Amino acid sequence: MASALLCCLCYSQGQPHTVKIMAKEQQVYLVTGGCGFLGCHLVKMLVERSENIAEVKVFDLYLDENMKHLSTEKVKVTLIQGSVVHAGDVQDAMKDVDVVIHTASLVDVWGKVRPDKILEVNIHGTENVIQACIEQGTQYLVYTSSMEVVGPNMKGDSFYRGNEDTEYDVCHDKPYPVSKAKAEHLVIAANGKQIKGGKQLYTCSLRPTGIYGEKHELMKTYYEKGVQAGRRVFCAIPASIEHGRVYVAPV
Numbered sequence: 001m002a003s004a005l006l007c008c009l010c011y012s013q014g015q016p017h018t019v020k021i022m023a024k025e026q027q028v029y030l031v032t033g034g035c036g037f038l039g040c041h042l043v044k045m046l047v048e049r050s051e052n053i054a055e056v057k058v059f060d061l062y063l064d065e066n067m068k069h070l071s072t073e074k075v076k077v078t079l080i081q082g083s084v085v086h087a088g089d090v091q092d093a094m095k096d097v098d099v100v101i102h103t104a105s106l107v108d109v110w111g112k113v114r115p116d117k118i119l120e121v122n123i124h125g126t127e128n129v130i131q132a133c134i135e136q137g138t139q140y141l142v143y144t145s146s147m148e149v150v151g152p153n154m155k156g157d158s159f160y161r162g163n164e165d166t167e168y169d170v171c172h173d174k175p176y177p178v179s180k181a182k183a184e185h186l187v188i189a190a191n192g193k194q195i196k197g198g199k200q201l202y203t204c205s206l207r208p209t210g211i212y213g214e215k216h217e218l219m220k221t222y223y224e225k226g227v228q229a230g231r232r233v234f235c236a237i238p239a240s241i242e243h244g245r246v247y248v249a250p251v
């Protein structure tokens with residue numbers, strides 16, 4: 001089987017270092033939550049920009065059938081309906097997958113979703129993805145955590161241009177950040193585990209700040225509220241606060 005040597009720049013305890021990995025040339029990616037806001041942009045980007053991908057599997061509870069049309073001559077896009085909560089669904093979807101990008105999540109910053117549902121999808125769902133990596137021999141797992149796992153905390157302490165090693169007194173009581181923090185911990189702890197075939201699992205957890213861009217439902221709601229309020233957008237964060245946001249697509 002053809003393979004290529006890839007060098008990745010990683011950060012550990014604030015220090016950059018390179019990791020050399022042998023990657024199969026015609027890879028199969030799976031994006032959980034691939035029909036969601038971030039997921040569908042990721043799928044599009046993988047299809048358009050990657051040179052060594054043969055297939056992108058899109059796994060979601062609710063499928064957007066239009067995404068089938070993203071397939072190109074080089075890259076096949078396959079839609080799979082299932083729930084990360086069901087281990088069998090995840091195991092089936094992850095057969096022959098080289099890289100999984102796990103974005104499926106119940107995203108709830110307003111406290112509208114039942115806490116037990118959030119914990120089930122975000123924590124148990126992530127456990128199922130990790131277990132499927134081990135049993136199906138998937139070597140790379142990228143998890144989208146959230147800046148919410150860091151803060152701001154209940155005391156409102158500021159977090160100024162920090163990184164993952166910055167000391168910060170995290171105290172959360174909301175289910176969403178609690179679930180993301182626990183899932184992130186599980187993903188990082190799984191790094192180095194032996195997978196089917198004897199290779200080693202590489203995991204990575206990213207903490208995006210608020211993401212904006214096309215198809216963002218929350219943004220749409222803000223704009224609609226702004227129009228209703230006579231074209232005024234209310235600013236909840238004082239101008240003195242530095243608050244980073246990321247655009248969803250490559251710029």
Ligand SMILES: NC(=O)c1ccc[n+]([C@@H]2O[C@H](COP(=O)([O-])OP(=O)(O)OC[C@H]3O[C@@H](n4cnc5c(N)ncnc54)[C@H](O)[C@@H]3O)[C@@H](O)[C@H]2O)c1
Nearest residue numbers: 033035036037038060061083084103104105144146210211
């Ligand atoms: N949007 C942001 O600003 C932001 C910021 C930081 C981190 N994140 C993280 O990025 C990821 C994606 O967020 P998003 O904004 O695209 O959310 P989203 O709600 O648009 O997408 C989540 C997707 O997961 C799917 N899903 C939910 N439960 C599922 C289940 N049981 N099984 C399979 N699929 C299921 C949903 O159907 C949806 O398509 C999440 O992990 C979120 O925590 C988002």
